[in-house]
Amino acid sequence: MKDKKILKEFEDELIKSGLSRREAIKLLGLSGGLLFLNNEMNASTTVNASDAKAKIVIVGGGLSGIATAARLSNSLSSPNITIIEPNENSVSYQPGNTFIGAGLYEKKDVMYSTKDFLPKEITLIKDKAVEFDPQNNKLLISSGKTIKYDFLVIAAGLVLDFTKIKGLEEIGDVYTSEDSKQMNEVLSNTGVSSIYNMDGAVQTWKNMQKLIEEAKTGKKLKAVFTHPNTAVKCGGAPKKIMYLMNARLNEEAVRDNVNMTFYANSGKMFSVKEYESAIIKQFKARDMKYKLQHNLQEVDLKNKIATFDNFWQEKGEYDEDIEEYDMITKHQKVEVPYDFLHIAPPMKAASEIANSQIGSRKGWVPVNKETLQHVKFKNIFSLGDIAAIPLGKTGGSVRKQYKVLCDNLIASMEGKEMPSKYDGYTVCPIITDIGKVMLAEFDWSMKPTPSFPLDPTQERYIWWILKSYILKPMTQYGMLSGKV
Numbered sequence: 001m002k003d004k005k006i007l008k009e010f011e012d013e014l015i016k017s018g019l020s021r022r023e024a025i026k027l028l029g030l031s032g033g034l035l036f037l038n039n040e041m042n043a044s045t046t047v048n049a050s051d052a053k054a055k056i057v058i059v060g061g062g063l064s065g066i067a068t069a070a071r072l073s074n075s076l077s078s079p080n081i082t083i084i085e086p087n088e089n090s091v092s093y094q095p096g097n098t099f100i101g102a103g104l105y106e107k108k109d110v111m112y113s114t115k116d117f118l119p120k121e122i123t124l125i126k127d128k129a130v131e132f133d134p135q136n137n138k139l140l141i142s143s144g145k146t147i148k149y150d151f152l153v154i155a156a157g158l159v160l161d162f163t164k165i166k167g168l169e170e171i172g173d174v175y176t177s178e179d180s181k182q183m184n185e186v187l188s189n190t191g192v193s194s195i196y197n198m199d200g201a202v203q204t205w206k207n208m209q210k211l212i213e214e215a216k217t218g219k220k221l222k223a224v225f226t227h228p229n230t231a232v233k234c235g236g237a238p239k240k241i242m243y244l245m246n247a248r249l250n251e252e253a254v255r256d257n258v259n260m261t262f263y264a265n266s267g268k269m270f271s272v273k274e275y276e277s278a279i280i281k282q283f284k285a286r287d288m289k290y291k292l293q294h295n296l297q298e299v300d301l302k303n304k305i306a307t308f309d310n311f312w313q314e315k316g317e318y319d320e321d322i323e324e325y326d327m328i329t330k331h332q333k334v335e336v337p338y339d340f341l342h343i344a345p346p347m348k349a350a351s352e353i354a355n356s357q358i359g360s361r362k363g364w365v366p367v368n369k370e371t372l373q374h375v376k377f378k379n380i381f382s383l384g385d386i387a388a389i390p391l392g393k394t395g396g397s398v399r400k401q402y403k404v405l406c407d408n409l410i411a412s413m414e415g416k417e418m419p420s421k422y423d424g425y426t427v428c429p430i431i432t433d434i435g436k437v438m439l440a441e442f443d444w445s446m447k448p449t450p451s452f453p454l455d456p457t458q459e460r461y462i463w464w465i466l467k468s469y470i471l472k473p474m475t476q477y478g479m480l481s482g483k484v
């Protein structure tokens with residue numbers, strides 16, 4: 001019944017986009033709607049298949065926490081599951097932030113109340129886990145209460161770390177889904193924003209509209225976009241907002257008045273060669289410029305100057321012992337004036353987890369990248385943005401990971417071998433225009449792994465339909481009910 005409701009919702013959305021019913025049904029088949037219903041929803045969960053009993057505590061009730069809880073609840077005959085989550089609106093649809101930033105969605109389209117998506121038979125503790133005692137299978141929440149567990153799942157996402165950018169330190173640590181008064185206050189009327197926070201996405205659209213109005217007066221303006229030197233969630237998002245701004249400027253016929261430049265910390269525009277070549281071509285075709293090996297270090301809000309550390313390697317002295325030249329990293333400070341600045345801030349695991357026994361020197365929760373089991377504590381698992389898994393920080397990765405985690409956790413409860421392995425699959429639908437998306441799917445092989453028999457480096461309208469109409473209900477009703 002629920003499956004039919006989802007299909008109907010997809011179909012209605014497609015028809016709303018101006019397609020005929022026939023075309024919509026055809027697209028549903030091609031773009032994965034039917035595929036997911038037929039292949040995944042029906043086969044994915046064996047309801048109440050295990051009689052194993054244990055107390056499972058999940059830290060974080062965002063996308064991966066709720067999806068995991070729902071699937072465990074579907075799979076266990078007597079589930080005993082507690083979620084610890086402080087935010088009332090945790091299950092936001094974060095990919096929608098990019099659309100908010102370009103005026104295509106509003107905040108209400110992506111913010112949901114956690115309790116509306118809470119699986120049945122789950123206990124929600126509205127609080128934060130603050131201390132971990134993995135030797136004794138317990139943790140402390142900020143109210144001072146101790147919570148015991150048999151199995152623990154860490155699904156606490158990541159934190160935006162503005163303290164690393166000089167001039168923006170007072171914004172502090174920010175979560176994507178929380179209202180950030182501090183961020184709003186510091187960045188209001190400065191031309192600076194970030195879609196990595198919901199309010200920041202709203203501000204991005206305001207700043208974009210302001211820039212368009214100024215460009216209409218004939219003024220020559222500068223738009224600057226950054227990508228930091230840490231792992232980030234959805235590494236494509238900082239470029240997607242640039243592509244969408246390009247589209248908005250074109251709509252108003254003022255593109256020629258705005259110089260647009262992307263400053264990436266990395267030495268590449270994308271980690272997979274095939275997609276990188278496609279992106280470089282797309283940038284050139286749109287007169288969007290880019291600079292590599294530039295890390296944002298400072299923002300002077302008053303004078304509108306972004307300062308980057310530009311770094312590169314040079315050959316040093318010849319080392320006779322190893323018969324090789326030493327490589328020396330050189331740096332230069334680059335000051336860039338801007339009228340519009342979009343920041344992808346440095347990101348990290350929340351300090352209460354990073355600095356605990358279950359964290360690691362680098363911050364993320366160290367797990368076996370295939371089984372998702374903690375490297376030291378066998379009754380702890382982790383997934384989503386906080387897990388130390390290469391390429392793991394997208395909702396697309398979570399869609400694969402949470403099923404693996406549930407299989408392995410239930411097997412551990414039953415005292416059996418862990419049966420499932422995560423293969424590193426991730427997906428980054430790169431929005432290249434309003435109405436066009438390049439569906440970048442890949443895994444640890446760092447090669448394209450397309451799900452459909454189509455050239456994956458092409459920008460296509462059908463992927464726009466997938467991205468803008470199908471992925472949201474698929475996430476909301478499919479993943480959050482533990483089925484897709």
Ligand SMILES: Cc1cc2nc3c(=O)[nH]c(=O)nc-3n(C[C@H](O)[C@H](O)[C@H](O)COP(=O)(O)OP(=O)(O)OC[C@H]3O[C@@H](n4cnc5c(N)ncnc54)[C@H](O)[C@@H]3O)c2cc1C
Pocket residue numbers: 059060061062063064065084085086087090091093094095096097098127128129130155156157158175176177195196197233234237350352383384385386393394395396397398427428429
């Ligand atoms: C702008 C943007 C665009 C994106 N685009 C895409 C895209 O196109 N495709 C895609 O697949 N993915 C995309 N993503 C990424 C995707 O949304 C995330 O990877 C996904 O939400 C990760 O889920 P999670 O459960 O790990 O973290 P979240 O959903 O962030 O949930 C983490 C939860 O943990 C809670 N928490 C934190 N600390 C504690 C604690 N100590 N105790 C208890 N609870 C705690 C938080 O309150 C939060 O609710 C995008 C993200 C952004 C921001």
